[in-house]
Amino acid sequence: MKSRGKVWAWFFIILGVLYFFLPLLATFIFSLKAKLGVLSFQSYINVFNDPKFIRSFTASLLWASLTIIVGIVLFVPTAFWVRLKVPKARTAVEFITLIPFVVPAIVYVFGLVRTYSHPPLLIVNSPLLLVSAYTILAMPYLYRAVDIGLRSIDVRTLTEAAQSLGAGWFTILFRIILPNIRVAILNGAFLAFAIVMGEYILAQYLAKPAFAPYMAVLIQNRAYEPAALAVLSFALTWACMGIITLVGRGSGQAQVGGGH
Amino acid sequence: MARPARPKFSWAWLGVMPFFLFTFLFLLYPSSTIVIRSFQDSETGKFTLQNILALFKSPYIIGAYWISIKISLITSLGGALFGFLLAYSAIRGNMPRFIRVSLLTFCGVASNFAGVPLAFAFIALLSPTGLLIGWMKLFGFNPYFHGFTLYTFWGLSLVYMYFQFPLMVLIIAPAIDGLRREWQEASENLGASSTQYWRHVAFPILLPSLMGTTILLFGNAFGAFATAQALTGGQINLVTIVIGSELRGDVLGNQGVGYALALGMVVIMALAIAGYTILQRRTERWLR
Numbered sequence: 001m002k003s004r005g006k007v008w009a010w011f012f013i014i015l016g017v018l019y020f021f022l023p024l025l026a027t028f029i030f031s032l033k034a035k036l037g038v039l040s041f042q043s044y045i046n047v048f049n050d051p052k053f054i055r056s057f058t059a060s061l062l063w064a065s066l067t068i069i070v071g072i073v074l075f076v077p078t079a080f081w082v083r084l085k086v087p088k089a090r091t092a093v094e095f096i097t098l099i100p101f102v103v104p105a106i107v108y109v110f111g112l113v114r115t116y117s118h119p120p121l122l123i124v125n126s127p128l129l130l131v132s133a134y135t136i137l138a139m140p141y142l143y144r145a146v147d148i149g150l151r152s153i154d155v156r157t158l159t160e161a162a163q164s165l166g167a168g169w170f171t172i173l174f175r176i177i178l179p180n181i182r183v184a185i186l187n188g189a190f191l192a193f194a195i196v197m198g199e200y201i202l203a204q205y206l207a208k209p210a211f212a213p214y215m216a217v218l219i220q221n222r223a224y225e226p227a228a229l230a231v232l233s234f235a236l237t238w239a240c241m242g243i244i245t246l247v248g249r250g251s252g253q254a255q256v257g258g259g260h
Numbered sequence: 261m262a263r264p265a266r267p268k269f270s271w272a273w274l275g276v277m278p279f280f281l282f283t284f285l286f287l288l289y290p291s292s293t294i295v296i297r298s299f300q301d302s303e304t305g306k307f308t309l310q311n312i313l314a315l316f317k318s319p320y321i322i323g324a325y326w327i328s329i330k331i332s333l334i335t336s337l338g339g340a341l342f343g344f345l346l347a348y349s350a351i352r353g354n355m356p357r358f359i360r361v362s363l364l365t366f367c368g369v370a371s372n373f374a375g376v377p378l379a380f381a382f383i384a385l386l387s388p389t390g391l392l393i394g395w396m397k398l399f400g401f402n403p404y405f406h407g408f409t410l411y412t413f414w415g416l417s418l419v420y421m422y423f424q425f426p427l428m429v430l431i432i433a434p435a436i437d438g439l440r441r442e443w444q445e446a447s448e449n450l451g452a453s454s455t456q457y458w459r460h461v462a463f464p465i466l467l468p469s470l471m472g473t474t475i476l477l478f479g480n481a482f483g484a485f486a487t488a489q490a491l492t493g494g495q496i497n498l499v500t501i502v503i504g505s506e507l508r509g510d511v512l513g514n515q516g517v518g519y520a521l522a523l524g525m526v527v528i529m530a531l532a533i534a535g536y537t538i539l540q541r542r543t544e545r546w547l548r
Contacts, residue, residue: 099288
């Protein structure tokens with residue numbers, strides 16, 4: 001009886017391992033086949049020598065960094081202030097941070113483009129709109145990460161202690177609160193980083209250079225280079241999640257809805 | 261000293277204004293545009309229900325919703341079933357501890373690994389020249405001669421499963437942890453068979469959580485766009501794909517109907533998330 005259960009348990013785990021690794025294995029093997037008859041890293045060399053790759057990849061890096069900066073500057077003071085001074089705003093703020101789950105990314109970008117592509121609101125071509133939209137997309141994860149961080153420290157006592165020593169709000173926020181919740185922020189930041197680096201829909205429809213749209217074009221035109229990109233992209237996701245697991249001891253957050 | 265009865269405006273609210281302003285500009289206002297324009301005549305701007313009604317009249321749109329619902333239903337049920345069996349095996353199958361830890365880590369990665377690279381990974385595996393198809397051909401079996409293609413409905417379902425079942429594992433794991441071993445021992449002591457334990461104890465406790473997570477997976481697949489677009493180049497008419505083409509080139513011929521189409525998605529997603537939240541709260545009673 002017991003052993004039969006164990007056989008089934010192994011069966012499902014092996015099936016899961018196969019499902020998880022076979023596509024990755026296939027992609028990796030495929031990425032090595034760019035030279036006829038031998039295995040080589042030629043496709044990776046091709047990718048790294050493509051100026052369009054460098055441009056789209058650095059663009060994505062830029063979007064991701066700006067998103068994290070805007071997110072931290074906006075969400076840390078907000079979450080801090082809600083906890084300390086206006087607990088009444090809590091329900092409204094939390095509700096808003098969850099809206100991106102309900103509005104799929106394609107619907108969201110549809111709304112953005114239709115709203116901001118007519119004068120006087122003609123800002124659809126501004127890179128600022130893309131960064132703002134990414135900040136919204138990352139909000140459910142980033143805000144929650146910050147809020148969880150604040151929950152684990154005694155915000156009020158820290159603030160009062162700092163105030164009694166003569167610290168202003170800026171000092172309190174960026175020299176007291178921020179360092180105390182850096183692990184939580186790091187968690188959220190890496191998740192935001194992974195989301196933005198792999199994001200396709202917003203960059204595509206707001207017509208900005210980014211990694212995923214570049215890869216989508218390459219899938220249509222080339223055989224082996226997209227495989228190399230997929231491997232890189234997977235390694236990137238893996239690195240981000242690995243870091244999150246390391247610093248946050250695996251409070252496994254997953255992306256829902258939009259990004260797929 | 262008596263305070264004035266009139267509720268005093270608190271200056272503290274100013275501190276959260278940047279957040280409200282930002283989310284209004286970049287989330288609430290663009291989203292509300294979709295709602296408002298769904299009920300407006302795109303020519304005259306007057307209130308109308310025609311856009312909503314048009315959704316139900318067009319076979320093209322009904323077909324798109326139907327395919328989206330079908331793929332979400334199949335991959336949420338399939339993902340939930342397989343994800344649960346996998347999580348239960350790893351947590352309660354007397355497995356070495358590293359299996360459980362690595363499973364949860366892998367699932368964290370896999371549920372975030374989607375879109376364009378995921379589509380390509382399955383092309384490398386299951387396209388006519390893919391690795392697995394190549395292996396099958398060695399054994400004289402080519403699925404492409406038996407009606408399988410990666411680029412249509414069932415192929416896409418298989419790809420969606422890659423981000424569906426890991427999400428199930430991540431969310432259901434705490435619920436499985438919440439099943440106390442004492443309950444199984446107690447029911448065994450009272451003479452219950454394993455089937456009886458599942459039917460009368462474990463299953464009723466897990467049911468709200470299973471249902472809630474399945475609904476969440478439904479929404480997860482329903483909102484997906486990038487994976488399908490990259491895999492099929494827009495050949496499968498999911499609602500998200502139709503919205504994408506409408507945004508590129510007004511394929512519906514009427515802007516109002518485009519808004520209504522988007523609104524329909526939001527309504528279905530909202531129902532899914534609400535259902536998940538309610539059921540998840542019911543589960544939490546048992547997970548103390």
